[in-house]
Amino acid sequence: MEQDDLARLKHVGVYRKKLLHEHGVTTIRQLHEMPEENLAAIKSIGSHYARMIKNSAAEHYKESQDPLSAGIESSKERKNEETSREFQETMKRIRNSLTRAQEALRPLGKKKYIPFYIDFRKQRKKLKAVLDETDHLQGKLSRKTKKKIIKKTTGLAEFLKKAGRKPRKRNYKKTNREIRSFTGKLRDVIS
Numbered sequence: 156m157e158q159d160d161l162a163r164l165k166h167v168g169v170y171r172k173k174l175l176h177e178h179g180v181t182t183i184r185q186l187h188e189m190p191e192e193n194l195a196a197i198k199s200i201g202s203h204y205a206r207m208i209k210n211s212a213a214e215h216y217k218e219s220q221d222p223l224s225a226g227i228e229s230s231k232e233r234k235n236e237e238t239s240r241e242f243q244e245t246m247k248r249i250r251n252s253l254t255r256a257q258e259a260l261r262p263l264g265k266k267k268y269i270p271f272y273i274d275f276r277k278q279r280k281k282l283k284a285v286l287d288e289t290d291h292l293q294g295k296l297s298r299k300t301k302k303k304i305i306k307k308t309t310g311l312a313e314f315l316k317k318a319g320r321k322p323r324k325r326n327y328k329k330t331n332r333e334i335r336s337f338t339g340k341l342r343d344v345i346s
Contacts, residue, residue: 161186165211166204174198187216235298242293242301245308246286252315253279260318260327271327278334285341292345303344311337 160183161172174197180186186194186208195205260275262268289296289304296304311333318330 164208164215166207167211171200171204171208174200183212183215186212238298238301238305239293241305245305245312246290249286249308249312249315250283252312253282256315256318256330260330268324268327271324271331274331275327275334278331278338282334282338282341285338285345289341289345296345300344304341307337307340307344 161167161175161181162169164183164186167175175181175186178197180189191202191205191209194200194208195202197205200208257276257279260272262272293301314333315330318326318333
């Protein structure tokens with residue numbers, strides 16, 4: 156350990172650090188092993204601050220004994236939380252994209268596009284059902300599976316943004332094909 160690691164503790168400033176050095180305490184480990192009564196006997200520390208300094212040293216010493224496992228667990232948990240948050244945002248984004256595409260592809264006064272629009276709505280409903288199922292299974296899905304779903308969903312959202320510009324026969328067919336393939340892929344991933 157370093158000589159100056161006492162300054163990292165709560166309730167130990169420059170003056171108390173100097174007092175502790177005069178009494179032979181130079182590291183947190185030595186402070187942790189020192190009895191509280193001996194620490195309280197040092198001039199201007201007292202029993203109250205001795206207890207506070209000992210608690211601080213115990214916390215710091217405990218953290219320094221096992222930093223790897225705590226760091227690994229917390230980083231894994233953090234990554235899982237980030238993935239879950241990203242998963243929720245992606246699901247929300249794809250639902251919004253589907254709604255926008257439905258509005259954009261609505262055949263206003265053009266009867267020749269109505270059958271394609273009806274097919275699009277059917278595919279949209281099927282996809283929404285699979286998305287709802289995916290939301291319910293979110294807690295059971297692994298991080299890797301969530302990442303796959305996020306990647307595929309992002310691709311579909313970008314496609315819907317481009318395809319939903321003008322109602323044309325070609326756009327309906329491409330959109331329906333993409334939604335159908337995405338729905339199949341999503342079912343494969345979650346099953």
